[in-house]
Amino acid sequence: xxxxxxxxxxxxxxxxxxxxxxxxxxxxxxxxxxxxxxxxxxxxxxxxxxxxxxxxxxxxxxxxxxxxxxxxxxxxxxxxxxxxxxxxxxxxxxxxxxxxxxxxxxxxxxxxxxxxxxxxxxxxxxxxxxxxxxxxxxxxxxxxxxxxxxxxxxxxxxxxxxxxxxxxxxxxxxxxxxxxxxxxxxxxxxxxxxxxxxxxxxxxxxxxxxxxxxxxxxxxxxxxxxxxxxxxxxxxxxxxxxxxxxxxxxxxxxxxxxxxxxxxxxxx
Amino acid sequence: xxxxxxxxxxxxxxxxxxxxxxxxxxxxxxxxxxxxxxxxxxxxxxxxxxxxxxxxxxxxxxxxxxxxxxxxxxxxxxxxxxxxxxxxxxxxxxxxxxxxxxxxxxxxxxxxxxxxxxxxxxxxxxxxxxxxxxxxxxxxxxxxxxxxxxxxxxxxxxxxxxxxxxxxxxxxxxxxxxxxxxxxxxxxxxxxxxxxxxxxxxxxxxxxxxxxxxxxxxxxxxxxxxxxxxxxxxxxxxxxxxxxxxxxxxxxxxxxxxxxxxxxxxxxxxxxxxxxxxxxxxxxxxxxxxxxxxxxxxxxxxxxxxxxxxxxxxxxx
Numbered sequence: 220x221x222x223x224x225x226x227x228x229x230x231x232x233x234x235x236x237x238x239x240x241x242x243x244x245x246x247x248x249x250x251x252x253x254x255x256x257x258x259x260x261x262x263x264x265x266x267x268x269x270x271x272x273x274x275x276x277x278x279x280x281x282x283x284x285x286x287x288x289x290x291x292x293x294x295x296x297x298x299x300x301x302x303x304x305x306x307x308x309x310x311x312x313x314x315x316x317x318x319x320x321x322x323x324x325x326x327x328x329x330x331x332x333x334x335x336x337x338x339x340x341x342x343x344x345x346x347x348x349x350x351x352x353x354x355x356x357x358x359x360x361x362x363x364x365x366x367x368x369x370x371x372x373x374x375x376x377x378x379x380x381x382x383x384x385x386x387x388x389x390x391x392x393x394x395x396x397x398x399x400x401x402x403x404x405x406x407x408x409x410x411x412x413x414x415x416x417x418x419x420x421x422x423x424x425x426x427x428x429x430x431x432x433x434x435x436x437x438x439x440x441x442x443x444x445x446x447x448x449x450x451x452x453x454x455x456x457x458x459x460x461x462x463x464x465x466x467x468x469x470x471x472x473x474x475x476x477x478x479x480x481x482x483x484x485x486x487x
Numbered sequence: 488x489x490x491x492x493x494x495x496x497x498x499x500x501x502x503x504x505x506x507x508x509x510x511x512x513x514x515x516x517x518x519x520x521x522x523x524x525x526x527x528x529x530x531x532x533x534x535x536x537x538x539x540x541x542x543x544x545x546x547x548x549x550x551x552x553x554x555x556x557x558x559x560x561x562x563x564x565x566x567x568x569x570x571x572x573x574x575x576x577x578x579x580x581x582x583x584x585x586x587x588x589x590x591x592x593x594x595x596x597x598x599x600x601x602x603x604x605x606x607x608x609x610x611x612x613x614x615x616x617x618x619x620x621x622x623x624x625x626x627x628x629x630x631x632x633x634x635x636x637x638x639x640x641x642x643x644x645x646x647x648x649x650x651x652x653x654x655x656x657x658x659x660x661x662x663x664x665x666x667x668x669x670x671x672x673x674x675x676x677x678x679x680x681x682x683x684x685x686x687x688x689x690x691x692x693x694x695x696x697x698x699x700x701x702x703x704x705x706x707x708x709x710x711x712x713x714x715x716x717x718x719x720x721x722x723x724x725x726x727x728x729x730x731x732x733x734x735x736x737x738x739x740x741x742x743x744x745x746x747x748x749x750x751x752x753x754x755x756x757x758x759x760x761x762x763x764x765x766x767x768x769x770x771x772x773x774x775x776x777x778x779x780x781x782x783x784x785x786x787x788x789x790x791x792x793x794x795x796x797x798x799x800x801x802x803x804x
Contacts, residue, residue: 251679300697331571
């Protein structure tokens with residue numbers, strides 16, 4: 220006769236299953252919480268589409284469906300990957316590759332958003348505030364150096380799109396198809412969607428004949444340098460919405476002008 | 488216990504209860520008594536079954552699942568705008584649709600519901616009440632299809648002793664459901680969406696693949712080598728959300744006791760075999776028993792049944 224108490228197989232199996240189940244619960248919860256690491260690292264400040272709520276609310280409200288991606292005429296919007304943590308599937312704009320040029324006029328991404336993550340409270344490009352442009356490398360800026368610009372913006376390989384009203388009112392075209400010959404480079408001002416609208420409004424031809432499309436303030440202007448000289452300096456004004464077109468079209472590498480994503484612009 | 492109560496408790500994770508003798512209708516008792524002494528000739532059953540088409544619902548289901556996901560892909564690729572968005576939220580011919588679980592996570596995290604989201608959620612709620620709740624899982628979810636292929640591999644490997652099948656308590660899905668809900672509410676992040684293979688796969692199909700697919704591969708590897716169909720069975724809150732919808736759906740599988748041979752082919756192919764508890768000899772409460780809400784209405788049991796004892800049913804028709 221054995222002195223060992225008999226093993227209750229059924230009980231043993233039940234206990235093992237309970238332990239396995241507890242491990243599964245902890246495991247799945249733990250893995251899901253790992254998403255906090257890339258999320259709160261704050262190393263990935265992203266330029267968001269027009270109307271995006273403040274970052275935390277934006278993560279909460281976005282249902283990660285990509286309808287904003289689908290309606291954008293210049294395909295400026297991309298969805299973030301798993302390396303963005305809880306930002307997985309949340310839309311962003313890589314302005315240097317393809318900025319938002321508002322060629323849809325009607326903020327279609329905002330209209331497409333089913334959850335209000337892109338707030339429906341705005342109707343016009345000038346009402347958005349995605350970020351704020353900043354002349355990060357004044358020494359590189361062609362205008363500051365008094366230099367002109369000839370040829371294709373960003374070269375023949377660049378695939379970025381922009382709408383040129385005088386070429387095609389409705390369809391954006393590759394920027395490389397529209398070469399420039401400028402005595403003094405003013406691409407960031409000349410191609411700024413807000414400045415284009417201001418010029419159209421000054422001529423009495425606002426987009427869609429809607430006076431509400433007229434921005435209330437300049438976004439970027441070229442001004443004489445302090446102390447004179449041949450160069451001019453691009454100055455970012457209060458009307459800048461941070462669409463990123465200036466960063467996209469800037470011919471220097473790295474771009475002399477970039478978009479800051481933090482909301483320092485609000486304190487301007 | 489009522490069918491509804493039993494269905495709900497099984498959905499939340501409780502094991503099926505053997506019905507008291509008093510709860511079994513006299514007609515069913517008579518059949519149980521008659522069958523008690525019957526011997527089952529498995530060879531004869533298999534031979535009979537092999538004689539007719541046993542992949543009817545599998546074909547229809549895979550075709551539907553591929554068609555829905557393809558419609559998403561083509562709508563964007565060809566810019567035909569029939570079904571815009573992804574499985575988490577979309578517009579079908581302009582009408583808002585929102586996945587119930589994704590919408591729930593957003594509502595808990597954001598604590599604010601815009602009218603478009605409400606319209607989309609109610610539309611989809613009505614749709615899946617009519618179509619059977621968890622039928623979303625087996626007829627639409629892209630991960631389900633991949634997991635089915637993984638399951639075939641798992642079974643082949645397990646037969647050679649190369650894969651294990653550890654089981655878990657099914658109540659873990661309910662626990663995780665509450666955890667994901669509380670996390671969304673407390674942190675303001677839709678935490679579950681970070682690990683949802685349904686959302687990841689749907690977006691990968693439509694917008695192109697990304698690193699997130701590595702997570703889907705890891706899940707699949709777990710299912711192939713460690714635990715059969717573990718994600719759908721034990722974890723996925725989407726399944727539980729649609730299961731709750733299925734509680735009140737008129738579209739379901741129903742079981743007819745009379746001709747059943749109780750050989751159990753249906754339970755072998757079922758993702759959620761606990762719902763087929765009534766097919767076990769002596770368990771059916773009536774001559775006709777509706778299958779519970781956790782059933783994904785995939786039709787695998789209907790395809791597998793040699794006697795036609797399992798059928799789709801639309802209550803009221």
